Amino acid sequence: MGATFGARLAAAMDAHGPLCVGIDPHPGLLRAWGLPDDASGLSAFARAVTDALGGRVAALKPQSALFERHGSAGVAVLEEVVAAGRDSGTLVIVDAKRGDIGSTMAAYADAYLRDGSPLAGDALTVSPYLGFGSLAPAVEAAQATGRGLFVLALTSNPEGASVQHARDAHGVSVAARMALEAGALNEREIAASGAELGSVGLVVGATIGDAAARTGVDLAAVRGPLLAPGVGAQGAGADELAAVFGAARRAVLASSSRGVLAAGPDRDALRRAAADASAEAAAALR
Numbered sequence: 001m002g003a004t005f006g007a008r009l010a011a012a013m014d015a016h017g018p019l020c021v022g023i024d025p026h027p028g029l030l031r032a033w034g035l036p037d038d039a040s041g042l043s044a045f046a047r048a049v050t051d052a053l054g055g056r057v058a059a060l061k062p063q064s065a066l067f068e069r070h071g072s073a074g075v076a077v078l079e080e081v082v083a084a085g086r087d088s089g090t091l092v093i094v095d096a097k098r099g100d101i102g103s104t105m106a107a108y109a110d111a112y113l114r115d116g117s118p119l120a121g122d123a124l125t126v127s128p129y130l131g132f133g134s135l136a137p138a139v140e141a142a143q144a145t146g147r148g149l150f151v152l153a154l155t156s157n158p159e160g161a162s163v164q165h166a167r168d169a170h171g172v173s174v175a176a177r178m179a180l181e182a183g184a185l186n187e188r189e190i191a192a193s194g195a196e197l198g199s200v201g202l203v204v205g206a207t208i209g210d211a212a213a214r215t216g217v218d219l220a221a222v223r224g225p226l227l228a229p230g231v232g233a234q235g236a237g238a239d240e241l242a243a244v245f246g247a248a249r250r251a252v253l254a255s256s257s258r259g260v261l262a263a264g265p266d267r268d269a270l271r272r273a274a275a276d277a278s279a280e281a282a283a284a285l286r
């Protein structure tokens with residue numbers, strides 16, 4: 001196995017800035033780009049984004065749901081995106097938010113985290129709400145193949161608080177429990193690899209305000225990458241990034257989908273939008 005996902009992501013952020021661009025081919029965006037809402041439109045959209053941004057941003061994050069809308073033909077396009085990202089040298093985070101009981105999770109791990117699987121990018125978003133331990137097959141597969149995970153912890157949507165802020169009998173919030181579990185895995189990995197960041201990241205929305213402090217989540221102690229969606233279309237910008245992440249800001253990968261994609265389909269306009277978003281995130285997180 002080569003370098004760990006955490007090490008590869010840290011190098012990519014140093015080279016290109018702390019920005020992940022989401023590939024979310026919403027019907028409205030396809031329309032705005034003059035493309036049909038079918039698999040051919042998805043393919044043209046995804047190719048335009050990977051051609052424009054491959055090799056220029058730290059990561060690309062295709063949103064599986066928007067490909068699944070078109071059934072097997074759409075999933076085939078998702079496979080093309082994963083391959084195009086890999087060919088361009090840009091890390092691909094497959095945003096499928098998978099989570100299931102352990103034995104079924106093993107099948108998801110096989111689909112998204114196994115060498116040679118057409119759906120396997122460099123990392124996968126996972127949902128720990130069947131219990132963090134249910135993710136064990138994904139953790140094992142990711143560590144065996146040098147891939148990463150992003151575990152939903154404090155999500156950018158307001159409804160997330162009703163689950164994630166809840167506290168157990170010891171007063172530990174659900175989000176803090178997820179952060180502690182991820183931190184323990186990263187500590188072991190870092191002890192072995194010597195990398196700056198582990199490979200078990202968290203999803204922490206840039207829109208959450210002071211929720212990390214209120215839920216007792218120590219973001220710096222996670223020692224893994226912090227994927228921060230909510231930048232751009234959901235309203236977060238430089239001020240929110242700086243305020244939410246504080247001492248953990250060096251680990252943050254800001255994520256924007258519609259905020260960058262709205263500049264397309266023109267290649268140079270997409271590049272300018274991504275470069276501006278990346279520079280803004282870098283300044284906020286310095």
Ligand SMILES: O=C(O)c1cc(=O)[nH]c(=O)n1[C@@H]1O[C@H](COP(=O)(O)O)[C@@H](O)[C@H]1O
Nearest residue numbers: 022063125155156205229233234256257258
């Ligand atoms: O895991 C994610 O990426 C994610 C987690 C979260 O808490 N909030 C969130 O918006 N996302 C994803 O990030 C993307 C946000 O898109 P924009 O709002 O267009 O930037 C979508 O694909 C969401 O599914």
